[in-house]
Amino acid sequence: MMRTREGGMDLKPMDAEQLRESAHKMVGFIADYYQTIESFSVLGQVRPEYLHQLLPDSAPNHSEPLQDVLNGDVSQLSFHFIGTRIHVLNGQFLDEIADVDTKILPGVTHWQSPNYIAYFPFYGSFAGSLGQMLSAGINIVGFSWVTSPAATELETIVTDSLAKLLKLPRQGGGVMQGTASEFVLTVQLAARDKVLKKVGKSALGKLVVYSSDQTHACIQKASQIAGIHAENCRAPKTDSSTNFDLSPRAVSDAISQDTASGRIPLFLCATVGTTSSTGVDPFASLGKIAKLIFLLVLISTKLFSYISATPEGNGMWFHVDAAYAESAYICPEYRHYIDGVEEADSFDLDPHKWFPTNFDCAVLWVKEPIYLPH
């Protein structure tokens, strides 16, 4: 019970029975939504700023006792990060559902509609929604083991079993986060700090990152955040003659040139399922370049100090971004496309793309997790 400044009115939150009642109404609303989803235009038929005209621009600036909220016409706001605004009126969900119906849904892009065929496939499944409902309902806080051991352990069990499905090397381990973009940054930072620890921080301007012009923009963002100089980001052009795949020759040429000029190859990112054309880079060859040919180049250019600085003293960091397509390689008939994956220092995939997993869920495996805390 909390006493407000004005009027001495009591404020009392919902109890479990009111949650039960409201949540059943919410279930009905969501199920009805899916039964009528084809009646919606897939893209919201709204113009920018439409919602500003429909909603007040201020939250109520003083509290109301629950009784007024339950039986009166005063609305109460609740903030939620992915965009629901809830009016609790008469202890019922009528008002906020009307709000969602008439103000929110017209501005929603209906990714779950059977008529949605843009971009990548839909994100999620009803089973995924139910899972999310459970974890939201219990309000799981999972940022370390002790904050909810079950969350951390289940994350490990699920990433391990997913690795088994994909027949990934047994070495290393996996974690889940929101998107593959976060992971590309994470491993690039791990590679950067590992190398700079050996060759000195002032060598930051010498570090070079390799990808292709088809690689997701997250590689450039990650490089910018990590402080890699823009002029040291190599993205050789690709074309239709090689299905827009990154050419191993272009990469090895760039490496030779860079090492001859005293620069330090740091990071190579190959993509399995590019964003623009779902192309698959020849990452087995690229992995060999990252690990073997690269070493020969280094020896010939006498960059010995760098050799011992690379992960396991064995080439530059090789990351495979399989955010979109790797789910396919669970099928034995496609698995051969990722033969050679054991060369990778790290690889990621997004279950929220091909898997029946709701947005957002990304998985990263790292061969030597010890480098992450660096």
Place this chain on the structure above:
Amino acid sequence: MMRTREGGMDLKPMDAEQLRESAHKMVGFIADYYQTIESFSVLGQVRPEYLHQLLPDSAPNHSEPLQDVLNGDVSQLSFHFIGTRIHVLNGQFLDEIADVDTKILPGVTHWQSPNYIAYFPFYGSFAGSLGQMLSAGINIVGFSWVTSPAATELETIVTDSLAKLLKLPRQGGGVMQGTASEFVLTVQLAARDKVLKKVGKSALGKLVVYSSDQTHACIQKASQIAGIHAENCRAPKTDSSTNFDLSPRAVSDAISQDTASGRIPLFLCATVGTTSSTGVDPFASLGKIAKLIFLLVLISTKLFSYISATPEGNGMWFHVDAAYAESAYICPEYRHYIDGVEEADSFDLDPHKWFPTNFDCAVLWVKEPIYLPH
């Protein structure tokens, strides 16, 4: 309909009616959880690795037709990122609810329990859970305006109305993300790139970040990611004589020393509600140091090129991390504690701490949003 390789069995996902039925069961489970929450020990009574002994280490390695899943004893896994593992059995939720009951809940830390009094206050409310249920149910994808205009616009409306409640300066705008840690990184990168654009990338090693020994660890993580040298991170010691507040004198001394040595003060972070003691740094004074005294120091040391590089040519970037405590300043009787907030280039708060908002939800306001895309 999808045909599997083996046995030619059909695989059919849940329809809206099955979702309705299962979701009602889920609501019952969640409401029952809250009605019995006091029967749980707040901390999970489990040892590390407990869950590995209770769950199989592989997901089923082949699909089953829905009929077998509905009527047989074959379980089907669904992955979800914050830790629910769902077995659908007999089209009912009995099995996975039993799983959650007997395997997951014993390993959950019950943040919502009335007996939970550790760390910061609880994260969320039933209204917040219902909001999350709605957005999870509709499976909102909100990473840009077009992916769901309502999500982006509601985010702006809510951050604007929250700014009004806090009487923040009208300049600038706000966004929501997961945690304040992400925001401290974001604004430090914005400050870094703004300055380096003027003084050259090679000056990275000269940039200095100021905070106190009470500042949340995210400031050091952000500095490390941004490539700020560890020896250029100043965190003056505090003690009980000043309630563990950051001393303006210590900061201005450090600035004088750094500029005299040719280093470039980049970023000052003041905290409103520190993690260890909920201390409130004297940020009105600190803001003046960041903007005015600092300029005098620069002029005296002739670092003119840097002056024009700072935001608006006006001092170093001043960030206020109010992740924990700023919610209190909605109350007019506490608002005076953040007088001077208009000096800040950016400030953040976490509604998932004091607000009835479920984990996770953080808000950042930036005075000059134009610097973020840099």
